[in-house]
Amino acid sequence: MTSQYIALPKGVSEKDFDAAIRDFRKILGDASVLTSAEQLAPYIKTMMPVPDADHTPSAALLATTVEQIQKIVAVCNQYKVPIWMISTGKNLGYGSAAPAERGQVVLDLKRMNRILEVDKDLAFALVEPGVTYQQLYDYIKEHKLGLWLSMPAPSAIAGPVGNTLDRGVGYTPYGEHFLFACGMEVVLANGEVLRTGMGSMPNSNTWQVFKWGYGPYLDGIFTQSNYGIVTKFGFWLMPEPPAFKPFVIQYQHEEDIVEIVETIRPLRISGVIPNAVVIAHALYEAPVKAKRSDYVSGPGSIPDEAVYRIMKDHKLGIWNVYAALYGTQEQIDVNWKIVTQAFGQSGKAKILTEQEAADDPAFAYRAKLMRGEMTLTEFSLYNWRGGGGSMWFAPVSQARGSETLKQMALTKQILAKYGLDYSGEFIVGMRDMHHIVDVLYDKTDPEQTKAAYQCFDELLTEFSARGYGTYRVNTAFMDKVAETYGPVQRKVHKTLKKALDPNGIIAPGKSGIR
């Protein structure tokens, strides 16, 4: 007998699933319970080098209220049906909107999209999961609130809730997003609704201004996790500064990364440069300006000689350091002097500001990201190889020049073994760097897809062997990364899971937790 569903959850009979779907329809109405192949198509497409079948959902539920979600988890508990939550569902390169495991039901919260509050004086927002950065940006503009967003590069189509819950990053001084989160509302697996921090107290008006509340701080356990479904999310916004000065500093040699990092670290730690600086390799920037096929053809990774030609033709450094100063003009003038002195010392740096680089498309989009303006220009990365394959390799590094050089060399060497290019950048945190490499491959080419999978696997193995951990990973490799953090952490994660979700209905497999 053929099933009427395109997939079923692991261990759930079709009869039980039917009953669950009937109940979901009662809760949400027929139109908000999607089960046909056509309806589920947008939940299946991923950029990962694994068969779509591995991540095909059995259904998608479009919930709009907390009460509906409470009822949904009750049904899930009854029939042991697992759900996979998405907020804006644009986790591109990390698994997109598809579930971790075949047959999971996607709980799509995109339609739960009210902006509940934006406080101009205290500079915070409280939003529902489906709010996009574009929606919030428009709201702030319309109400003339004078506040800036910090967002990831897919800005307009992604959102603060999903991004922060996956511990994503942006490019303003508020770029380490979870640092600026303040207060969540979470539907637990037993249907109870928890408001974290000060939100637990009835009538408190400090939920979005004081993060810690009383007792153990809980917000962290709901990020990169499967312990609850976040339905409201508070976070801080940056007051629009009176002046803003973006700049780029270019270097010509790969080894110069040592000098770059050693120069930036003290400026970043002391707050002279306040934002999440990006040190982008030429191959990360090239797709905005150049075509790969104009420089190389045939298999294999791009040779250094071609990279140097691209740099010359398109006015790129091998490293391009994007940063900005924020504040009053006087503050900026003082800090600019410090920055130019620091970078000017060795004579290797070429410093460009808006005056020289405003028309440069790479500079223009980076400047937008550093001031919280919408842009999707970074999607140019996908024109480099074509074919829509991408995985973010995201190891964490110390902000120490010798370390970044080691990580870059190792990554390049492993990518080259599989014929892939180093499209990498370092995002400078407070004391760390997120080393972000887009492992780009042609997903329409089976050989390259296989190579990309093996390459990514080897990157994880080799990096973890040297003590380099990954901050976030796509859904095909979550178990592998969880393993690299050792058995004790895994056991604690599992213990919490058992306590909070004994039937394992919430996103089993997220971060390797079941």
Add this chain to the structure above:
Amino acid sequence: MKKTKLENWVSGCIFAIFLTISNAWSAQDEKNSQGFAWKDGAEIYAKICAYCHEAHVGPQIRNRELPSEYIRRVVRNGNRAMPAFRPSEVDDESLIKLADFISKKEAQH
């Protein structure tokens, strides 16, 4: 009718009091009870598609008389690196308007 300065000031105060009261979180759920809805195809195009398709990232798609049915299929399924968009992001009705907006010649709007 022109308001006096005093009237303006008074109504400003009332507005301020309203804001203060509604800051208590018990009232938060009542505020902005309306979710987001797209106005028309042009808005969706400007706030999603144009960021790539008018920025040399994706191909030009307007004024090419691409069949509406084809556009809808690409939006729902994605195309190579182009992400798929779900009905929760762009509902079916809005997608029809968007496809019309893209496929028709500019002069026809």
